[in-house]
Amino acid sequence: MAIGASAGAVEALLQILPALPAGYRLPVLVVVHVPRDRGNSLVSLFQTRCRLRVKEAEDKEETCPGTIYFAPSDYHLLVEADGSLSLSSDEPVHHSRPAIDVLFESAADAFGTGLVGIVLTGANQDGASGLKAVVEAGGMGIVQDPATALVPTMPRAALAACPAARQADLDGIISLLLEQTAT
Incomplete structure (x- = not known):
């Protein structure tokens, strides 16, 4: 599973990630737009709140x-063909490094139909x-309902680029994720 978010990300992820049960059978790859001049404190924030x-x-x-x-600050997170991770300091995409598009496109190539991609709240076009x-690639696309996003720009852009994506509020996204991995 790959998740991308920007403005409002912490609040949205604090609802989704702690809801995933111990023994969840997918790796969860997360890109949050974190300014490069600030350290990435996401790991310490989520370690005590998640069962994973x-x-x-x-x-x-x-x-x-x-x-x-979590993608490190100032590095793109990619998935290689063998499913391993790689980091890149290539140019920013949509003024962001890490960029959601970079993760999603590489993960789509690596995982195909086994991938769930989720675009959450944010203020630019990244992720679309x-x-x-x-x-x-045959994977499932999920987008946070723009009406429920702290900043709806990213979800709106994702829905415009990918009308086949499923749209849900955060509770609906959690339900979709739990259903997806129950099979």
């Missing part, structure tokens, strides 16, 4: 089910073309 292992993604690391991987790539 929470860590910062490392270059060349293999993904493990039931682990939440990446979510389209997820759905075109």
Whole structure:
């Protein structure tokens, strides 16, 4: 699973990630737009609130089910063909590094139909073309209902680029995730 969020991300993720049960069978890859001049405190914030292992993604690391991987500040997070992670300092995308599109597009190539891509609240277009790539690869696209997002710009852009994506509020997203992994 790949999740992308920007403005309002912490609040949305604090509802979704702690709801995932111990033993969750998918790795969870998360990109949040974090300014490069600020340290990434997301791991310490979520470690005590989640039943899953929470860590910062490392270059060349293999993904493990039931682990939440946060992209480090100022690095793009990508998924290699073998499912391992890689980090890149390539140019920002949509003024962001890490960028959601970079993660989603590489994860779509690696995981295809096994990928769930989720775009949450945020203030730019990042995630829209990446979510389209997820759905075109046969994966499931989910977008936070813009009416429930703290900042609806990213969800609106994702829905415009990918009308086939499922739209839900945060509780609905949690339900979809639990259903998706129950099979």
